[in-house]
Amino acid sequence: MTATSLLFSLAGLRTRLECSPTDFAADVLARFGPFIGPDDGGLPVEFTAQVTFAGAQTHISDADLQVRLAGAKCRFDTAAASGELSLATRAANFTLRSTSPVAQMEYFLRILYALLVEAHGGLMLHCAGILAPSGVHLFIGQSGSGKSTAASLSRGRGMVLNDDLVVLRPEQGRWIAHGTPFWNFETIDRDGQIASAPVAGIYTLVKDRDVLLEPLSAAAAVAALIGSCPVVNGDPGRALDLLARCRQIVRAVPVQQLHFRKDPSFWDVLETNRRLKIEDGR
């Protein structure tokens, strides 16, 4: 079966996706278009993945992939999707059999990039990211904490990089947030998904009647970040490095608890806080 080669780039890390058959490759291109570019000899290819859609087998459920992570290798092992990726050989083989192969492809890319970004000194964070004039504000928390709500309330205050997953990478002493194609809500404007900018602040979310910022201890901030790093936070072999990396982020970026209600007023609090920090020389 002839494979179509697609170059997928996210946060400066490029993967060559060899997709077959042709119509599956076309569906992948349609879904991830803004992140797929020509082979222009620019960014090096960090990883190559052979992805084959073996045909929809309707008796197979579309349940989430079972993933087993051990060091540099990750195995996917269900009837709907199977394969292995290796960070050591920088290669993966993946066969899809479900009725939603593009959704399964997204799941594979989420896992691949969580590992790839971590291997390059960064982290993929479960958070909403909004690019305001002051920089990117990241809202972290588990499902239901209000990340997508915060994103949907930010129209006119900033551009949404994503409402579910954002990549952080270190660059010249700063942490840069990168948008991703991995969205939660369908209705949020996706123009910001290819944007990137320095992180201005990170906030854990509390739904409340009052709108205010509360300080967090460095330890509580590290704990909140670790809880927001999908895939890598489930690997015992990565735990110590993950603790150290989250500690690095907390040293460089203010992390606070944001109490907010279901309106955009939290932006006034964030901007006032930012202005006060600048006046104080922080």
Add this chain to the structure above:
Amino acid sequence: MQLTDVVAHTPGVVSRMVDGEAVLVDPKKGMVRVLNPAGARIWEMIDGRRTVAELAADIAAEYGIEALRAQADTTAFCEDLVRRDVLTVSK
């Protein structure tokens, strides 16, 4: 829990001190906890060989508190972490 029990860190739990508090992580269970400075100090002292009584005695000396209160607080702290699978106990 008895004062003569020996407590140890549960295998697989990883920790790091951050500004006097301890961040505990158990990746297989998806658990992340923060211990305040007093709890972090007890956590640091636990080595899998010392009894709860010995830990309490050191806490009493270090913080200048009464022995009985140190025993009660240390026992309660260890019991809580055993319930949360962060410490193991051997009789």
